[in-house]
Amino acid sequence: MRDQVRWVSDYLPSDRPVHLLGVGQIDDIIDLVKYGVDTFDCVEPTRLARMGTIYQIGKARYGAQVSSFSVQIEITKSLYKNNFEKVDVDCECYVCQNFTKSYLHHLFKQREILSYTLATFHNLWVMEKLFEGIRKAIGKDLI
Numbered sequence: 001m002r003d004q005v006r007w008v009s010d011y012l013p014s015d016r017p018v019h020l021l022g023v024g025q026i027d028d029i030i031d032l033v034k035y036g037v038d039t040f041d042c043v044e045p046t047r048l049a050r051m052g053t054i055y056q057i058g059k060a061r062y063g064a065q066v067s068s069f070s071v072q073i074e075i076t077k078s079l080y081k082n083n084f085e086k087v088d089v090d091c092e093c094y095v096c097q098n099f100t101k102s103y104l105h106h107l108f109k110q111r112e113i114l115s116y117t118l119a120t121f122h123n124l125w126v127m128e129k130l131f132e133g134i135r136k137a138i139g140k141d142l143i
């Protein structure tokens with residue numbers, strides 16, 4: 001996919017935005033921005049959230065050097081049952097400021113619809129922070 005996007009990007013008008021559907025993995029996004037993709041549209045962050053996969057922003061800061069952004073946890077695993085830390089100690093979203101991993105684990109185990117809402121809110125927050133970092137990096141000619 002990366003090779004195809006890189007190849008086709010040479011033929012696209014540089015004065016027009018480039019939108020790519022169906023690509024939502026964070027590592028893919030970071031690479032494809034380098035090839036000129038401006039916008040993305042994908043269910044990945046919300047679908048993963050509904051399944052209990054929570055992005056970890058602390059491991060995901062987007063700086064001068066792109067490292068592995070896509071570190072995530074499976075909140076449904078039993079190791080989070082009695083984990084009273086914030087969902088992500090480095091995240092400033094509403095979920096992480098107000099709820100623990102244990103609480104989110106409990107909500108998922110009880111199949112409370114609030115679990116999907118909270119996990120989705122957090123994952124979308126992380127995606128927003130990713131794109132904020134990408135925009136800053138572009139502004140500094142780091143990409």
Ligand SMILES: [Zn+2]
Pocket residue numbers: 087088091092093094095096097122125
């Ligand atoms: Zn959060």
